[in-house]
Amino acid sequence: MGGKLLCDSTTVAETFQTSSPTVPWRDPKSAPAALDAIEAVDLVDQTTTTAWDDVHGLEEQQRRHLQRLHAKGILWKHPADDSSSSVSVVFRLSHGGEVSADGNCLFTASQKAMAGSGTAPGFDARELRRRTVRRFLEDFRSVGAEEREAIEEAIKHMYAPDLKNGWGIHVVQEIKLLAKKSDRLALDSAIDELLQLGVQREMAAESIYKERCIPVNDDPSWAKYMSISGSSDDEYDIITLQYTEEGLLSVDENREGHAAAFGDDIAIECLATEFKREIYVVGVVLELITMSP
Structure with missing residues (x-):
């Protein structure tokens, strides 16, 4: 199971206007016995954390x-459990x-969180990316x-x-394309012509x-795209057309091949499923949190 918690500054501010910051969340639908059973846990080892100050x-x-x-804490309840x-x-x-x-932030943050909890101490960010893509293709x-x-x-x-x-919502829209690294010289020659x-x-x-x-518009192309970590070992480079x-507004040709695919909602879901964890993205500062129910 996977999920996200998105908190923007406005929503958070409105939430705390009527709530004490020292009182943990309580589910109003829970029975008194269940409220007594609420357990407070930390997401990471407190000996290695830094105060927000x-x-x-x-x-x-x-x-x-x-x-x-x-x-205050964040109240978590299994989404499938209405009891x-x-x-x-x-x-x-x-x-x-x-x-x-950079584009690897989802995977590097996940690697740090899981290494700290002992879930995946031997995995680096690129391995987490590979596991995410594999899980997507299997599912x-x-x-x-x-x-x-x-x-x-x-x-x-x-x-x-x-x-x-989409122009009523977006000022700029992007199209992602995949260029094989081995084809870059041929592509440059065609552009020069x-x-x-x-x-x-x-x-x-x-x-x-x-x-x-290759346009990123189906499952095989998404898998190729999400496999890109900005390394010289990648098979493809990401080309971004902005409109x-x-x-046309601009073309990011990614000449150095350093652009990595940012983890999207699909990647978050697959990563969470692969490691049987809950993943929440807090939009205030784009920090990643992992939770194990």
Whole structure:
């Protein structure tokens, strides 16, 4: 089972206006006996955590909200259990360390969290990425046609959107393409040929990449995309085409091949399923928390 907890500053502020920051959450639907059974646990070893006061890069408002979340805790109840007698758990939000703000952040944060809890001490971030992709492919093959179609629609929405729609929500939309590292010289040559014909650089690059690269729009291409860690060992490089409603905005050719695929909702779900854990992403500072029910 996997899930996410998204907390923006506004929501957190409204929540704490009427709640004491020192009183743990209580489920109003639970019976008194169940309330007494609520157990408070920490997410990580307190001997290795850092107080929110000492975390760099936070705005003061963010720091206050995180301190209150730490003091109050987060009530967790199994989503499939509607019983009034079920036992809930209050988790404490702690800072377990910093990770680089790159495409590998989901996996490096997960590796730190699981290594600290002893769940996966021998795994590095790239191995967690590989396990996530493998879990996705196994689960995708096991679901019915309707669910497979829904998953592929979600992939298209994220990485191959219909540029005729969505402009009421987005100012910029991106299309992700996969270029084989071994094809980069041939792609450059094809772009140069168009340049010699007088085509502008970005228009030439857009044309060649869309014609010759793999769009991320189904399960095999998602697996290829999510396998990319920005390493020289990757088979593919990520090409990003950015559009506004008026047309092409920019082409990120990722010449050095350092761009990594950010863990998306599908990856979070697969990672959680693979290790039988709950994963919550706190949107205040994009910190990752893992929970073991």
